[in-house]
Amino acid sequence: MGGHEGFSSATWFSHLCASARRFKSLAPPSSQTAVRSTSGDSLVRRLGLFDLLLLGVGASIGAGVFVVTGTVARDAGPGVTISFLLAGASCVLNALCYAELASRFPAVVGGAYMYSYSAFNEMTAFLVFVQLMLDYHIGAASISRSLASYAVALLELFPALKGSIPLWMGSGKDLLGGILSLNILAPILLALLTLVLCQGVRESSAVNSVMTATKVMIVLVVICAGAFDIDVANWSPFAPNGFKAVLTGATVVFFSYVGFDAVANSAEESKNPQRDLPIGIMGSLLVCISLYIGVCLVLTGMVPFSLLSEDAPLAEAFSSKGMKFVSILISIGAVAGLTTTLLVGLYVQSRLYLGLGRDGLLPSIFSRIHPTLHTPLHSQI
Numbered sequence: 001m002g003g004h005e006g007f008s009s010a011t012w013f014s015h016l017c018a019s020a021r022r023f024k025s026l027a028p029p030s031s032q033t034a035v036r037s038t039s040g041d042s043l044v045r046r047l048g049l050f051d052l053l054l055l056g057v058g059a060s061i062g063a064g065v066f067v068v069t070g071t072v073a074r075d076a077g078p079g080v081t082i083s084f085l086l087a088g089a090s091c092v093l094n095a096l097c098y099a100e101l102a103s104r105f106p107a108v109v110g111g112a113y114m115y116s117y118s119a120f121n122e123m124t125a126f127l128v129f130v131q132l133m134l135d136y137h138i139g140a141a142s143i144s145r146s147l148a149s150y151a152v153a154l155l156e157l158f159p160a161l162k163g164s165i166p167l168w169m170g171s172g173k174d175l176l177g178g179i180l181s182l183n184i185l186a187p188i189l190l191a192l193l194t195l196v197l198c199q200g201v202r203e204s205s206a207v208n209s210v211m212t213a214t215k216v217m218i219v220l221v222v223i224c225a226g227a228f229d230i231d232v233a234n235w236s237p238f239a240p241n242g243f244k245a246v247l248t249g250a251t252v253v254f255f256s257y258v259g260f261d262a263v264a265n266s267a268e269e270s271k272n273p274q275r276d277l278p279i280g281i282m283g284s285l286l287v288c289i290s291l292y293i294g295v296c297l298v299l300t301g302m303v304p305f306s307l308l309s310e311d312a313p314l315a316e317a318f319s320s321k322g323m324k325f326v327s328i329l330i331s332i333g334a335v336a337g338l339t340t341t342l343l344v345g346l347y348v349q350s351r352l353y354l355g356l357g358r359d360g361l362l363p364s365i366f367s368r369i370h371p372t373l374h375t376p377l378h379s380q381i
Contacts, residue, residue, distance in 0.1 A: 024117040024125075024359070043109070043268045044374040046202050049276045051209065052263050056284025058212040058340030059259030059348075061291060062143070063150060065219060065337065066330050068256055069295050070313020076249040078300040079239035081293055083249030084256075088289035091257040095285045099278035102264050110355040111264040111348070117359070126361060129352060132261075136349045140190065140342060147338040148185035154331045193343050197350065197380050200373050201269050208343055211336045216291070218333035222314065222326060223294040229321050230301030240305070256292065259341075260285050265348045346380070353379035 047055070073080040101115045108114065112132065117125035152169065156162045167173040173182045197204045239246050263280045267273045270280075295314070302317045309316040318326035354376040357366030366379045 022122040023120065024114070024122075042374075043369065043376075044201065045269055045271045047205060047266055047270045047276075049272075049279060051205050052266060052270060052276055052280030053283050053287070054209045054212045055205070055266060055344060056260050056263045056280055057216065057287050058208045059262040059344040060257055060284065060288045060341075061212075061215060061219070061259075062337040062341040063146060063334035064256050065292060065295055066222075066314045066334055067312070068253060069292065069299055070308045070317075071310060072249040072252055073296065073300050073305050073313070074308050074310065075241060076245045077238065077240040077305040078235045078296075079243075079246040080249055080253075080300065080305075081296045082239070082246050083253050084289065084292045084296055086247070086250040087254040088257060088285070088292070090250075090254065091260075091285055092282075095260050095281050098260060098264050099281045102267060102277035102281065103274050105267075108355070109265060109268045109351040111261055111267075111352070113352060113355060122361070126356075129356060129361075132352060133349070136345050136352075140345050140349070141186075143338055143342045143345065144186040144190050145183055147189055147335065147342060148183055150331065150334045150338060151185065151189070154335055157328060157331065189342070190346075193339070193346055194380060197343070197347055198373065198375055198377055200375055204343065204347060208340050211340045211343075215333050215336040215340065216287075218329050218336070219291050219295065221329060222318075222333075223291075223298050225323060225326055226298035226302050226318065229323075230298065232301065234301050234304050253292070257285060257288055259288070259344070262344045262348050265351045268351075350376050350380040 069080065069084075072083060076083050098112075105114065105118065110117070113125050113129045116128040148169075152165050156165060168182045169185050174180070175182055196207055260281045263277060263284060267277060270276050299308070299314055299317055302321060312327075312330075315327040315330045318324070318330075353362060353366045354369075356362040357364060357368075357376075357379065366376070368378055369375065370377045
């Protein structure tokens with residue numbers, strides 16, 4: 001018995017050492033594309049540059065643009081603008097690395113996982129995959145709950161529905177003294193978005209494009225409407241709690257930008273990946289930086305930072321100026337923003353599973369692609 005255990009431990013250790021030495025060799029991008037297009041197990045190249053830009057923006061800008069901006073501004077004051085600039089600058093350095101790797105690596109799924117597999121080894125790549133999966137799975141769970149809550153809040157704007165939607169439907173009903181929380185709408189929304197993604201990349205990209213365009217338009221309307229009510233005196237002092245509060249704010253808002261990874265994972269479905277992926281990664285990030293800074297300037301210019309609300313700073317800032325219609329737009333924008341963030345997150349998860357299935361690190365069922373829909377159904381579900 002002891003000898004058998006020793007043998008199995010030695011086998012496990014030898015597998016571990018082999019994994020630490022193994023890495024993915026790079027084929028030239030052109031030959032890799034040709035192999036995928038003739039093998040029958042490939043995804044379909046349907047995403048143009050504009051689709052990739054909207055994919056990156058859709059993944060990055062959720063409801064946070066209406067909430068996080070105000071939450072950080074309560075500590076950093078008008079200096080929250082610098083917080084977003086600093087976080088954006090550090091993300092630009094990260095995005096430049098992604099853009100370079102996306103243009104030099106084969107145009108297949110995998111993103112950061114594939115880059116790690118090629119540059120380091122299989123073990124490092126698998127650890128990167130585990131970290132990404134924790135991020136995307138926990139993110140999808142929390143975003144779906146937030147989306148359910150915002151959807152119910154939007155429905156309750158109609159007088160007939162106000163107060164009539166039960167807690168277990170959207171906001172969450174606490175059970176067992178708050179240990180568990182029941183939310184029926186969140187898994188339903190997850191199932192609906194999964195169904196959309198299973199139909200094909202063209203259909204899911206169309207949904208993402210419409211929702212992202214709606215969200216960006218609402219953010220632009222908010223910026224333009226608020227620009228006429230800015231009092232420049234509210235921007236002085238610009239950093240009331242010092243530069244340390246601005247730096248702390250930058251660490252908080254950094255996560256508002258991490259959506260460009262989704263663009264890198266769409267390499268196999270991009271029409272011209274070597275050209276479009278770098279532009280899509282950098283372009284979507286620059287759009288996000290501009291929108292965040294615009295919202296920060298308007299928010300801190302309309303209301304003194306010390307009077308900002310914690311829960312809905314932007315909505316209450318406009319309500320205090322007699323523009324309640326903007327609050328309704330913000331609710332619609334929050335639902336659209338969370339929907340695109342969740343949709344893109346689910347899309348990236350399935351492509352990562354597909355990549356690991358092809359490499360043999362997950363069962364082969366994850367590498368199967370539907371012959372007519374051209375989507376990895378098993379991975380998506």
